[in-house]
Every structure is written in structure tokens, then in C-alpha cells.
Amino acid sequence: xxxxxxxYNTQREPLMMPEYGREIQKMVNYxxxxxxxRDRQTCAETIVKLMGTKVPQLRENSDCERMLWDHLxxxxxxxxxxxxxxxxxxxxxxxxxxxxMKLPSHNGxxxxxxxxxxxxKLFARLKEMPEGPERDALVGMTANQMKRDLSTWGxxxxxxxxxxxxxxxxxxxRIRLDLNTFRFDKxxxxxxxxxQKRKRRK
Numbered sequence: 001x002x003x004x005x006x007x008y009n010t011q012r013e014p015l016m017m018p019e020y021g022r023e024i025q026k027m028v029n030y031x032x033x034x035x036x037x038r039d040r041q042t043c044a045e046t047i048v049k050l051m052g053t054k055v056p057q058l059r060e061n062s063d064c065e066r067m068l069w070d071h072l073x074x075x076x077x078x079x080x081x082x083x084x085x086x087x088x089x090x091x092x093x094x095x096x097x098x099x100x101m102k103l104p105s106h107n108g109x110x111x112x113x114x115x116x117x118x119x120x121k122l123f124a125r126l127k128e129m130p131e132g133p134e135r136d137a138l139v140g141m142t143a144n145q146m147k148r149d150l151s152t153w154g155x156x157x158x159x160x161x162x163x164x165x166x167x168x169x170x171x172x173x174r175i176r177l178d179l180n181t182f183r184f185d186k187x188x189x190x191x192x193x194x195x196q197k198r199k200r201r202k
Contacts, residue, residue, distance in 0.1 A: 016075045020054050028075045041082045048072055070094060114153035115146065115170075123170045139175055143167055144185045151187050160184060 015025055024047065031043040048068045058064045069084060070091035122142045129135040146163045163184075164177040 016077070017071055020051055020071070020075070024051060024054060025075060028072065028080070032076050032079045037081065040080065044072060044080060044082050067094075114149050115166075116149070119145065119149070123167075127171050127174050139167075139177070140182070143177055143182065147184055147187055 015022060017025075027043070027047050027050070031040050031047060034040045034043060048065075051068050051071065052058065052064070058067060061067060066086045069086050070088055071094070073080065073084070073088040073091045074094065119142070122138070122145075126135065126138060126142065129138065143163055146166060147160075150162065160179050164179055168176050
């Protein structure tokens with residue numbers, strides 16, 4: 001629905017740099033339209049000063065002034081014919097986006113999010129360790145951490161049988177937890193509401 005007299009941003013030309021606002025963009029467009037180069041130069045210098053007040057955090061950058069002129073160059077769509085105080089040939093690099101980071105490959109490892117990458121490394125370590133007190137101690141630490149993870153992320157299901165079954169499966173049958181003799185640490189479930197209440201008290 002269109003209403004006469006109302007001008008919506010969605011109907012306007014998209015801004016090259018929204019952080020400076022539409023009024024600054026209009027000033028840049030006006031500067032480009034000026035026929036006299038001296039007037040364009042004066043107008044550009046004034047615009048750069050105003051741009052600095054619009055984005056004050058840029059002042060923390062040691063190259064602040066150069067960045068403002070680069071931004072002006074881009075906002076003018078490279079049409080502003082003036083004596084640039086800096087080389088603006090590399091200004092377009094500002095608009096380039098970094099390549100997305102690749103997620104770490106699981107290489108056939110664990111895909112259970114509630115255990116996570118660190119637990120994957122423990123499972124791999126247990127598979128190659130010889131029997132003995134050192135492996136027994138690591139088995140105990142791993143099993144207890146698994147139960148904590150299940151209690152936190154496993155939708156409330158953290159029974160001993162599930163931990164034992166997962167541990168055996170994820171170590172390719174190398175580790176079998178004897179639930180008749182193994183004793184888990186006491187798990188105290190955390191209540192999200194309690195955590196929020198504690199934060200509010202602080």
C-alpha cells in the first residue's frame with residue numbers, strides 16, 4: 001500500500017555506507033554534481049569532517065583520516081573529481097569480505113554434539129592406551145565427564161547404562177565399563193532459572 005507524502009527507506013536507493021546516513025550521501029552526490037573543481041574540493045573537505053563526527057570510533061584508528069577519504073571515494077561511486085590527499089586506488093579493498101572459515105573435519109569421528117571435540121580426543125586416546133592404572137584413571141575421568149555432558153545437553157537422560165554403552169561404542173569396544181564396580185561422581189543438575197537469578201543478584 002502506498003500513501004502519498006510518505007517516503008520509505010525501502011523505496012530509496014541503498015546506501016553504500018549506511019553508517020554515515022542518507023544526509024551525508026546526499027552531500028556526496030551534491031559534491032559530485034558541482035561543475036567547479038575548487039567548489040568540489042571545498043565541499044569534499046567539509047564532508048570528510050562531518051563523516052568523522054558520524055563515526056567517532058574511527059578516531060581510535062591511527063589511519064582514521066585516510067579511511068574517511070577512502071569512504072568518501074566509495075560513496076561517490078568513484079565519480080568525485082578532486083585532488084585526493086591520499087591514494088584511493090586501494091579503497092575498494094574495504095568492501096571485500098573475508099573467505100569463510102572451514103569447519104574442522106571430523107574424519108569419521110564422533111558426531112554427538114553433547115560430547116564435543118575434546119571428548120573425541122579422549123575416546124581416541126583410550127583406544128590406543130594399554131591396560132593399566134593410567135588408562136583406568138582416564139576411563140574414570142572420561143565416564144564422569146560424559147555423564148555431566150549428558151546431564152547438561154542430553155535432554156535429561158544421563159543414566160549410567162547409556163554412558164557405559166556410549167563409551168564402549170565410541171572406543172570401538174576397547175573400553176567396557178563395569179557398572180557393578182564403577183562408581184560415578186555425584187552429578188548436581190544445574191537449573192537455568194537459578195543461574196539467571198544469581199546473575200540478577202550481582
